[in-house]
Amino acid sequence: MRKFPETRLRRLRYNPLIRDMVQETDLSYRDFIYPLFVCPGEKIKKPVGSMPNVFQMSIDVLIEECKEVVNLGIPAVILFGIPSHKDEKGSEAYDDEGIIQRAVRAIKKEIKDLVVITDVCMCEYTSHGHCGVLRGDEILNDETNELLAKEALSHVKAGADIVAPSDMMDGRVAVIRKTLDDNGFQNIPIMSYAAKYASGFYGPFREAAESTPKFGDRRSHQMNPANVLEALWEVQLDIQEGADIVMVKPAGPYLDVIYRVKEKFGIPTAAYQVSGEYSMIKAAALNNWIDGERVMIESLTAIKRAGADLILTYFAKEAAKILNK
Ligand code: PBG
Numbered sequence: 266m267r268k269f270p271e272t273r274l275r276r277l278r279y280n281p282l283i284r285d286m287v288q289e290t291d292l293s294y295r296d297f298i299y300p301l302f303v304c305p306g307e308k309i310k311k312p313v314g315s316m317p318n319v320f321q322m323s324i325d326v327l328i329e330e331c332k333e334v335v336n337l338g339i340p341a342v343i344l345f346g347i348p349s350h351k352d353e354k355g356s357e358a359y360d361d362e363g364i365i366q367r368a369v370r371a372i373k374k375e376i377k378d379l380v381v382i383t384d385v386c387m388c389e390y391t392s393h394g395h396c397g398v399l400r401g402d403e404i405l406n407d408e409t410n411e412l413l414a415k416e417a418l419s420h421v422k423a424g425a426d427i428v429a430p431s432d433m434m435d436g437r438v439a440v441i442r443k444t445l446d447d448n449g450f451q452n453i454p455i456m457s458y459a460a461k462y463a464s465g466f467y468g469p470f471r472e473a474a475e476s477t478p479k480f481g482d483r484r485s486h487q488m489n490p491a492n493v494l495e496a497l498w499e500v501q502l503d504i505q506e507g508a509d510i511v512m513v514k515p516a517g518p519y520l521d522v523i524y525r526v527k528e529k530f531g532i533p534t535a536a537y538q539v540s541g542e543y544s545m546i547k548a549a550a551l552n553n554w555i556d557g558e559r560v561m562i563e564s565l566t567a568i569k570r571a572g573a574d575l576i577l578t579y580f581a582k583e584a585a586k587i588l589n590k
Pocket of ligand 1: 466
């Protein structure tokens with residue numbers, strides 16, 4: 266290896282053109298998946314207090330939003346539903362007339378060239394806010410899997426292009442895969458939230474999706490933030506069960522997990538820059554403590570550099586506008 270003074274790394278940083286030539290990671294709007302919250306009603310665009318520029322939208326408003334997303338070149342959205350009624354078993358989750366099912370049908374009728382992904386979970390639909398059916402305080406794993414499979418099937422029947430189970434029950438990818446296959450949907454991919462941590466960074470989302478658990482927390486199914494070998498195990502199991510894309514969530518504080526998942530398995534890997542990551546950057550930017558645009562692009566570039574092929578981010582539209590220039 267040569268060393269200084271023959272080697273001067275600053276030569277390749279000398280001007281912007283040269284810097285661009287040797288740039289290793291290229292962030293693109295084609296990498297993004299835009300999360301959207303859909304609620305009942307008409308002409309509703311209700312701001313989420315803890316997430317500047319994020320809204321709950323009724324289906325008519327959602328359609329306009331999706332058109333804008335397509336125009337920006339963003340390939341996909343992921344939908345979260347706020348149901349009109351919640352009950353113990355989260356029955357609107359798997360109701361063919363549920364909010365997500367109606368939203369998907371409406372988007373598919375109006376818009377081409379947009380991949381519609383649906384989040385498959387119970388927490389937005391249950392009266393207790395937990396991700397599955399309860400016996401006492403316990404979330405029942407296998408019983409929940411049956412409902413998740415019904416939910417996924419009903420999303421796909423409505424026209425969903427990809428389903429994304431986010432519940433973290435054991436074995437749910439296998440049950441969903443089998444249910445889709447048995448019903449003729451062999452070609453619908455599953456993007457599993459494979460390594461999903463029990464994270465404080467989800468706080469603002471729970472306001473957006475109205476899904477805060479009424480008691481307890483999600484630590485009996487989501488992962489301990491201190492673990493990474495367990496994440497590899499989770500990912501391996503999901504791949505064996507039929508996951509086509511695996512996800513790490515959150516993203517920014519878990520770049521090592523993204524890196525190791527991608528290195529070990531090399532399959533399409535998504536990372537979710539979650540609500541808290543978004544809101545922290547937004548809040549600091551609104552206070553002029555940081556340059557918001559710059560930190561946004563830096564945070565997304567870092568997630569891609571770590572190995573993510575796809576990034577779920579509330580910044581998708583804002584970042585696409587900059588990257589399109
Ligand atoms: C569960 C789900 C959650 C998020 C995505 N899917 C919340 C949770 O596990 O409590 C969080 C996303 C975010 O914080 O942006 N349906």
